[in-house]
Amino acid sequence: MPAALGNSGTSWHDPQVTSRPAAAQHLRDLARLRRVRDRIDREYVQPLDVEALARGVNMSAGHLSRQFRLAYGESPYGYLMTRRIERAMALLRRGDLSVTEVCFAVGCASLGTFSSRFTELVGVPPSVYRRRAARATAGMPPCVAKQVTRPIRNREAPAPEPHLA
Missing domain, CATH: 1.10.10.60 (Homeodomain-like)
Known part of the structure; x- marks a missing residue:
């Protein structure tokens, strides 16, 4: 049985269709991670903690730590x-x-x-x-x-x- 087609004629199960939102989210996360890294570079003298950094970019502390380590090879604290x-x-x-x-x-x-x-x-x-x-x-x-x-x-x-x- 053929897959259901959307308005564009592509299958609902087409990986390109389902990966676009994930790719867009990944790019948004990378931009937020760069903002965190830039903030650390500017405000390294300030008492920064992961929770405050995460709040500043609307992420949970755990998610920020995991994503920061994936992107930069070390934790936000290590980078600081x-x-x-x-x-x-x-x-x-x-x-x-x-x-x-x-x-x-x-x-x-x-x-x-x-x-x-x-x-x-x-x-x-x-x-x-x-x-x-x-x-x-x-x-x-x-x-x-x-x-x-x-x-x-x-x-x-x-x-x-x-x-x-």
Whole structure:
């Protein structure tokens, strides 16, 4: 028995017909995710949480977290902390602020969390980075120093060499 035809002469079971609303929704979700990412980039110093970010784009916190991770490879919180650490690196390279001052200047409320995340992303504690970076980037334009010292996210880290026995 043939499938029922709509006004356009296409089958109701045609995947192109049923996927159009899903594709349109996916594009709307991507636009909302970009707004969240842009907000994090602008307001990284503010106390942002997933619930507030989700409310701002009319999504549930769970849906936002899942979709953000699919689109950008990390959670909204992970992305926020990476932005904060990148800014902290720039402030530490200047050398005129203490690690504690930098921690609060980038929006972190806990020195312990800041130091742990910094060490995880950069590979050394902030105090060590501050000492090394001041020497390593001396005389370097800030835009070049930023690229050279950019933190490596877990998904970007090179895979370890295989151990051959």
